[in-house]
Amino acid sequence: MKIAVLPGDGIGPEIVAQAVKVLKALDLDLELNEAPIGGAGYEAAGDPLPAETLKLAKEADAVLLGAVGDWKYDSLPRDQRPERGLLRIRKELNLFANLRPALLYPELASASTLKPEVVAGLDIMIVRELTGDIYFGQPRGISTLENGEREGINTMRYNESEIRRIAHVAFSIAMKRNKKVCSVDKANVLETTELWRQVMIEVAKEYPEVELSHMYVDNAAMQLIRAPKQFDVMVTGNIFGDILSDEASMLTGSIGMLPSASLDQNNKGMYEPSHGSAPDIAGKDIANPLATILSAAMLLRYTFNDEANASRVENAVKKALEQGYRTADIWTEGTNKVKCSEMGDAVVAAL
Ligand SMILES: NC(=O)C1=CN([C@@H]2O[C@H](COP(=O)(O)OP(=O)(O)OC[C@H]3O[C@@H](n4cnc5c(N)ncnc54)[C@H](O)[C@@H]3O)[C@@H](O)[C@H]2O)C=CC1
Numbered sequence: 001m002k003i004a005v006l007p008g009d010g011i012g013p014e015i016v017a018q019a020v021k022v023l024k025a026l027d028l029d030l031e032l033n034e035a036p037i038g039g040a041g042y043e044a045a046g047d048p049l050p051a052e053t054l055k056l057a058k059e060a061d062a063v064l065l066g067a068v069g070d071w072k073y074d075s076l077p078r079d080q081r082p083e084r085g086l087l088r089i090r091k092e093l094n095l096f097a098n099l100r101p102a103l104l105y106p107e108l109a110s111a112s113t114l115k116p117e118v119v120a121g122l123d124i125m126i127v128r129e130l131t132g133d134i135y136f137g138q139p140r141g142i143s144t145l146e147n148g149e150r151e152g153i154n155t156m157r158y159n160e161s162e163i164r165r166i167a168h169v170a171f172s173i174a175m176k177r178n179k180k181v182c183s184v185d186k187a188n189v190l191e192t193t194e195l196w197r198q199v200m201i202e203v204a205k206e207y208p209e210v211e212l213s214h215m216y217v218d219n220a221a222m223q224l225i226r227a228p229k230q231f232d233v234m235v236t237g238n239i240f241g242d243i244l245s246d247e248a249s250m251l252t253g254s255i256g257m258l259p260s261a262s263l264d265q266n267n268k269g270m271y272e273p274s275h276g277s278a279p280d281i282a283g284k285d286i287a288n289p290l291a292t293i294l295s296a297a298m299l300l301r302y303t304f305n306d307e308a309n310a311s312r313v314e315n316a317v318k319k320a321l322e323q324g325y326r327t328a329d330i331w332t333e334g335t336n337k338v339k340c341s342e343m344g345d346a347v348v349a350a351l
């Protein structure tokens, strides 16, 4: 199993170290190769996605990534900023399908911002399109108009085939779950998402057993807080999925609990927590590594078809939580506050 390990910036190295510790404890035939990305790539090679890093990622079966970004790079030209390195690697590897499961571990019900009865049993799969939409659309930029005023432009665009392929991912996942898909758009205002809705309806005809519903994104944001268990599979575009998945993470207790898999057509994938580099807590060994450890479990499941070891890792996370281990973000009265590295140790011990 050839895995490119890209720790990135901020808490990235701390959380990736825990996931690597867990993978190594599984006694698999692993080849791990580390390389810089984001700010670390810029420091090492003047590029947030150095050519060597991209080559390593392309040659690997899967990529394990921490996070990128730091406020100190905000004054760099856009192309050199850490976030651009992340967008580029997603595009280069054609990772169009981003799966973000929002699953409540019962032990964390009291850490959720919602009442325990509202979130008990929560299990939502957010399917986010990852290589299109306003994050990639051209034209983009900040220019100066004739009157001297500046104008910022981004372009929301999707073509039919991009929508079609993510729809198939969502419906296929729904077939293995509860046969319910909610497509989230803003079709009342945005033509891009009007097309999104039309294509979702067309693809749904190929999955007659799946119930398709549609919701505007503003309502979806509200419904996630009001009654999140109405959702099973949610499918949406890049920017709406980015925002809604951060929102959904708090239903599970913390953004530090939300893993992700970013897949291409053949399930070659990149696996990373849904959160960012958290510069505010970096270097203190206090970040929650569970989203990254759970992303490693997704790596075993989706790229290597190793359901047994994926479940072992998830059960070990569950056991560490049952034993009362909590990083600061999910700590509640009566539980045992531990550091990032200690949480990694607790998961390894549970394995
Ligand atoms: N996939 C990626 O690499 C992403 C990178 N970013 C970048 O990260 C930097 C920080 O962005 P923010 O908006 O602050 O988002 P963020 O997700 O890094 O942090 C938001 C808040 O959540 C907390 N947090 C995040 N992960 C945590 C964890 N594992 N354990 C405990 N607390 C955690 C942080 O301390 C912070 O208070 C920026 O440069 C941004 O562009 C943001 C989102 C995703």
Ligand SMILES: CC(C)CC(=O)C(=O)O
Binding pocket: 083, 086, 087, 242, 274, 275
């Ligand atoms: C830097 C962003 C594009 C990444 C992000 O916020 C995400 O993928 O969740």
Ligand SMILES: [Mg+2]
Binding pocket: 242, 243, 246, 274, 275
């Ligand atoms: Mg995000």
